[in-house]
Structures are given as C-alpha cells and as structure tokens.
Amino acid sequence: GLVALSSWRSAGAAAGRRGPSMEGGWEQHHVILGRAADLIAQSVSVGRAPAAGLGAGLPGTHADQDIFAVIDQPVAPATDRWRLPAPRVVHGPDLWIEFQRFPVLLVEVGRDELHQREAVQFGGPSGAVEEDAAAAATAAAEAPPPPPPGPRTQSFYMYRAQSEATYPLENINTADLAGVFWYLHNEVIVATPRKYKIDRIKRYKVTVKNTWEFWNAHKRQFSAFVAYDAGGCTTPVCKDIYHQYGFVIGCQVQPLSVAGYLGRHQTNWQCKAGQDECRAPIWYSLPGPCPAKGIPNGAINPNSVNLDVDKYKSAECVERMPGGHCKAGEANGDPTCTYSYEEAGVVMLDELVGIGSYNEFWNTSYTTCANNKAQHLLPEDHICLHNKEFDLQTDEGVGTSFWNGKHDTAKCTARMDKARQLFKEKFPQFPDHLEEPACEFDMYYGGEFDWKINHTGSALSSWWDNRM
Numbered sequence: 424g425l426v427a428l429s430s431w432r433s434a435g436a437a438a439g440r441r442g443p444s445m446e447g448g449w450e451q452h453h454v455i456l457g458r459a460a461d462l463i464a465q466s467v468s469v470g471r472a473p474a475a476g477l478g479a480g481l482p483g484t485h486a487d488q489d490i491f492a493v494i495d496q497p498v499a500p501a502t503d504r505w506r507l508p509a510p511r512v513v514h515g516p517d518l519w520i521e522f523q524r525f526p527v528l529l530v531e532v533g534r535d536e537l538h539q540r541e542a543v544q545f546g547g548p549s550g551a552v553e554e555d556a557a558a559a560a561t562a563a564a565e566a567p568p569p570p571p572p573g574p575r576t577q578s579f580y581m582y583r584a585q586s587e588a589t590y591p592l593e594n595i596n597t598a599d600l601a602g603v604f605w606y607l608h609n610e611v612i613v614a615t616p617r618k619y620k621i622d623r624i625k626r627y628k629v630t631v632k633n634t635w636e637f638w639n640a641h642k643r644q645f646s647a648f649v650a651y652d653a654g655g656c657t658t659p660v661c662k663d664i665y666h667q668y669g670f671v672i673g674c675q676v677q678p679l680s681v682a683g684y685l686g687r688h689q690t691n692w693q694c695k696a697g698q699d700e701c702r703a704p705i706w707y708s709l710p711g712p713c714p715a716k717g718i719p720n721g722a723i724n725p726n727s728v729n730l731d732v733d734k735y736k737s738a739e740c741v742e743r744m745p746g747g748h749c750k751a752g753e754a755n756g757d758p759t760c761t762y763s764y765e766e767a768g769v770v771m772l773d774e775l776v777g778i779g780s781y782n783e784f785w786n787t788s789y790t791t792c793a794n795n796k797a798q799h800l801l802p803e804d805h806i807c808l809h810n811k812e813f814d815l816q817t818d819e820g821v822g823t824s825f826w827n828g829k830h831d832t833a834k835c836t837a838r839m840d841k842a843r844q845l846f847k848e849k850f851p852q853f854p855d856h857l858e859e860p861a862c863e864f865d866m867y868y869g870g871e872f873d874w875k876i877n878h879t880g881s882a883l884s885s886w887w888d889n890r891m
Contacts, residue, residue, distance in 0.1 A: 573880055574638045574756050578630040579859040580767065581707060584611060586620040590732065592627060592764050593711025593748050594654045599859050600839050601684035602704035608682045608829055612812040615785050622781070623771050626846060628853065629764040632756040635881035637668040640871065645864050648675035649708045654732025655717015662715055663872040666890060669758025670710040670747030674862035676703035683832040684839065687856070692863045699832070705862045709762060710747050713740035743891045758886050768850035770842055776812065776825040784810050784822060
C-alpha cells in the first residue's frame with residue numbers, strides 16, 4: 424500500500440544547520456510518498472516520534488509513541504510544492520530517513536484504509552498494488568519481531584592491542600576485531616620496533632546496556648565515541664555527556680580508506696545497502712572512574728608497563744564519578760553500571776605473524792646476516808636487509824609477508840580469520856563468535872546538554888543527585 428510521510432522541520436534545519444533545533448517553531452507537511460512494498464523492501468515501515476527534546480514540537484505525542492496519531496489526512500502531491508526529491512534511506516532500526524536536509528518519519532497506512540483513499544484520490548487500486556502489498560505482507564510475517572524500545576542488553580567481543588601491561592578495562596578505548604586490526608596495521612606495525620611495545624591482542628567478552636536517559640534523547644543503543652589517553656578522556660564534551668546521560672558506552676566506525684578490514688555483520692547504518700562501508704571497523708569508549716582526570720602529558724611514558732593511571736584522580740572525583748564498569752553483576756543500565764566484562768583470551772602477535780623471536784627479527788637479524796656474509800657463509804651477492812613487518816611505501820613487509828596488502832579485503836579477512844582460529848584453539852571454553860551490534864549513533868544536537876534529563880523507564884539512582 425501507499426505510505427504516508429510526515430516531515431517536521433525546525434527553523435534551524437530550514438536555515439541549513441545540521442540536526443534539529445529547538446529554536447523557532449515546527450512545520451508539518453503531509454505527503455503521499457510511495458508504495459509500502461517498495462519501502463518495506465528497503466527495511467523501512469513504521470516510524471516513531473522524535474527523541475525527547477524534540478517531542479515538544481509534535482502535538483499529542485511523546486518519545487515512545489507510534490506516530491500514527493499524527494498522520495491523519497495525508498494528501499496527494501498535487502502541486503510542484505510537493506515534488507520533493509527521493510529520500511535517501513538510512514538502513515537502521517529506528518526507521519528514520521533523510522529528506523532534503525531534515526529528518527522525516529514514515530508510517531505504513533492500513534491496507535483497507537489505503538484502498539479507500541486510493542479509490543478517491545487515484546481512481547482505485549491496481550493489480551500491481553495488490554501484488555506488492557501481498558508480497559510485503561508475506562515478508563513482514565516471516566520477519567522476526569522487533570525488539571521492544573529502550574536500551575538493550577548486548578554481549579559481544581571487544582579487543583585491545585597492548586603490551587604486557589595489565590590494567591582494568593576502564594577509561595580506555597577498545598575495538599571489534601576489524602577495528603583492532605585496522606589500528607595495528609595503521610599505527611603499530613608500521614613502526615620498527617612496534618609502537619608502545621604492543622605485542623598481543625587481548626579479547627574481552629563485554630556486556631553493554633546504556634542508560635534510559637540516553638535512549639530517551641537519541642533512540643540509539645550507543646553514544647558517541649570519545650578518545651581516552653593515559654587514563655583520561657581527551658574529548659572536550661566528555662564531562663557534558665556523562666553528566667547528562669550517565670557513563671554511556673560510545674562507538675564510531677573507522678574509514679575503509681585506511682585499511683580493508685570488514686566486520687562479519689552490518690556495523691554501520693550510515694551507508695547504502697550492500698556497500699563495504701556497512702561493515703566498517705568499530706572503536707568503542709569505556710568510561711571508568713573520574714574520566715576527566717588522566718596522566719598529564721608531561722608525565723606520560725608511553726613505553727612504560729607500570730603507568731599509574733589513577734595517580735591524578737582525587738578520591739572525591741572517583742566517588743562521585745565512578746564510571747560505567749559494574750562493580751558486581753552484569754550491566755543493567757544504571758548510570759554507573761553500563762558495562763561488565765570478563766577476559767576471553769589473548770593471542771600474541773609473533774605467533775599470529777609467524778615470527779619466532781621479535782627481537783631477532785627486527786634487531787639482530789641484519790647484523791647476523793652481515794657477519795655470516797663476512798665469514799663467507801653466504802654468497803657474496805647476497806643482500807642483507809633490515810627486517811620490518813610492514814612498509815607503507817611498498818605495501819609489503821621485509822622478512823614477512825603476513826601484513827602485505829593493507830587495502831586488500833581478502834587478505835585482511837584472512838589475517839582476521841587466523842586470529843579467530845587461534846582464539847578458538849587456545850580458548851575453546853568461549854564461543855567462536857558473538858554477533859556484534861551496529862554502531863548507530865547519529866549526532867549530538869545543539870544545546871542538548873542543557874535539556875531537562877528524561878528519566879522515563881529508568882530505575883531510581885542516587886547518583887544523579889551526587890554527580891559532579
């Protein structure tokens with residue numbers, strides 16, 4: 424059947440500013456956009472009212488209410504005023520699309536009601552409409568039911584590339600497997616010796632459940648990624664995010680222009696269906712105690728394995744801003760219990776790459792070769808080379824071929840598959856694979872950190888009255 428479209432545009436969006444604005448009023452436009460079968464085929468069917476803070480512009484609605492009540496009398500596009508360009512569908516669970524520069528919502532019209540309207544407006548339904556509607560109904564019936572609205576409990580693997588240093592998974596950035604290989608290939612193995620003495624990939628089974636306060640404002644499972652260095656958050660809006668929403672877990676996808684590592688499942692909704700970008704690598708941010716305070720730049724020794732990342736955090740800050748790592752039990756969406764984890768294995772880079780001794784590989788192999796050549800143990804025309812895991816200029820390694828082809832998606836996948844196999848062999852008590860959720864954060868809106876916090880759906884927490 425046809426789909427009714429209701430777009431709400433603020434003064435800010437009309438002026439070309441990205442993201443909704445609370446300044447000025449809202450305008451409502453009703454348009455018949457297209458046939459339900461066409462849109463359902465693109466995973467778009469029922470829309471919901473905008474997030475908290477925007478709901479004030481929608482009469483008679485609230486953040487979790489279906490938008491049906493607003494769409495009452497859609498009209499046919501009878502004039503040029505309604506001849507708008509086709510929307511770009513964003514394939515996401517929240518069913519928003521972008522229409523020109525402002526967000527719109529789609530709502531499926533009931534089939535019987537649709538036929539009545541078609542008979543009046545378009546002279547009756549066609550056989551094609553009947554067939555399309557039947558096919559769409561069959562597809563909808565076979566599809567699994569959508570999860571209920573609200574923050575979900577999600578368990579999946581996160582990874583860290585690190586040295587022999589041991590510290591908790593707090594005030595730190597992690598990645599999915601594609602994301603950790605993306606980081607290794609871009610920043611670690613391009614240096615000789617490896618950057619920060621990184622020599623392993625650590626795996627964690629992490630359970631995440633972000634707060635209702637964040638969901639009520641954004642209708643997303645993940646917040647924005649923020650950067651952590653030396654135990655402190657270096658992104659300017661960290662304090663604002665955590666003060667407004669609790670210690671929410673953030674994410675961001677990484678560009679495939681840097682390296683060709685792809686996830687197994689869709690990780691990114693800001694893409695066209697079928698594009699490699701839909702499986703882009705992900706980085707995460709995990710807020711720990713007193714995230715605003717880390718080691719000052721002048722005191723950081725990046726090659727040390729004994730950094731005291733809590734040295735510059737006051738007891739008051741740790742108490743009042745304890746972070747999101749649950750002290751006991753599984754993540755439950757409390758502002759101070761948004762993630763829990765257990766260690767799930769480690770793979771050493773030398774074993775992964777096929778290097779017997781890393782020190783010999785990069786440090787002593789050239790001298791050994793030169794000595795052997797001087798003692799005529801090697802032919803005179805033999806060329807001794809300085810080994811390196813990867814050379815950006817040649818896109819190859821010297822002394823190893825493991826990292827050859829940084830942008831070759833097949834080779835990148837083979838490298839990740841080898842890591843998966845090693846985890847499976849060494850740690851059979853853990854599942855081979857856990858499906859990772861998509862990183863679907865949209866944007867922070869202008870002035871949203873001044874909005875009244877919406878606690879709808881959340882359990883009472885004393886932290887809100889004690890926070891810094």
